[in-house]
Amino acid sequence: MTAPRSRKVLSRIFDVRVDRWMSWDYLSETADRYKVLLVDMVIPKKATYSETFDEALERMQLTQEDINQRKQEFTRLFYFFLALSLLVVCYALYMAFRGYMVPALISFCLAFYAFTQAFRFNFWLFQIKHRKLGCTIKEWMNSTVNHTPKKEVIVKRTKDISKSKDDE
Numbered sequence: 229m230t231a232p233r234s235r236k237v238l239s240r241i242f243d244v245r246v247d248r249w250m251s252w253d254y255l256s257e258t259a260d261r262y263k264v265l266l267v268d269m270v271i272p273k274k275a276t277y278s279e280t281f282d283e284a285l286e287r288m289q290l291t292q293e294d295i296n297q298r299k300q301e302f303t304r305l306f307y308f309f310l311a312l313s314l315l316v317v318c319y320a321l322y323m324a325f326r327g328y329m330v331p332a333l334i335s336f337c338l339a340f341y342a343f344t345q346a347f348r349f350n351f352w353l354f355q356i357k358h359r360k361l362g363c364t365i366k367e368w369m370n371s372t373v374n375h376t377p378k379k380e381v382i383v384k385r386t387k388d389i390s391k392s393k394d395d396e
Contacts, residue, residue, distance in 0.1 A: 281359040299356055306349040313342035 279287070285295070320335030354371075355363050 279361065281355075281361050284361060295356060299353060302349045302353040302356070306346050306353060309342045309346035309349065313339045313346060316342060 316335050316339040320332045320339060323329075323335060324332035351363070351368055354368050355361060
């Protein structure tokens with residue numbers, strides 16, 4: 229009878245349940261949160277509804293003067309973030325050549341962030357200039373916008389339909 233009692237005493241002193249001392253529940257919850265964050269960052273969300281550029285202007289009650297002001301703001305921000313990113317890349321290269329790899333890596337990360345901000349403002353500027361929401365990256369890279377024709381406008385006629393029965 230002494231063996232079970234000693235096990236109880238030892239189990240109170242030394243917890244042998246790995247899931248408890250590793251906090252398995254906390255680790256699994258944290259992993260699930262990181263998974264959700266990663267999916268939210270990588271997979272773009274689908275638009276719940278589509279609207280044209282003019283409909284969006286009307287909904288937000290924006291005038292052409294507001295649009296011109298936004299163009300100027302986005303242009304300035306694009307050039308600011310582009311210059312900042314190039315400056316930080318130069319600093320990162322300097323730090324790398326001096327042998328300071330950790331500051332160089334951090335600087336490259338900051339430059340990457342500045343490049344993404346420059347891209348964002350340039351992409352928004354592209355959409356405003358072409359007056360189309362939902363442009364693709366391919367359209368931005370080609371600097372052309374593919375306008376999809378409306379379904380009501382498309383009417384195709386063949387030779388058989390154009391002939392009337394009276395002509396025969």
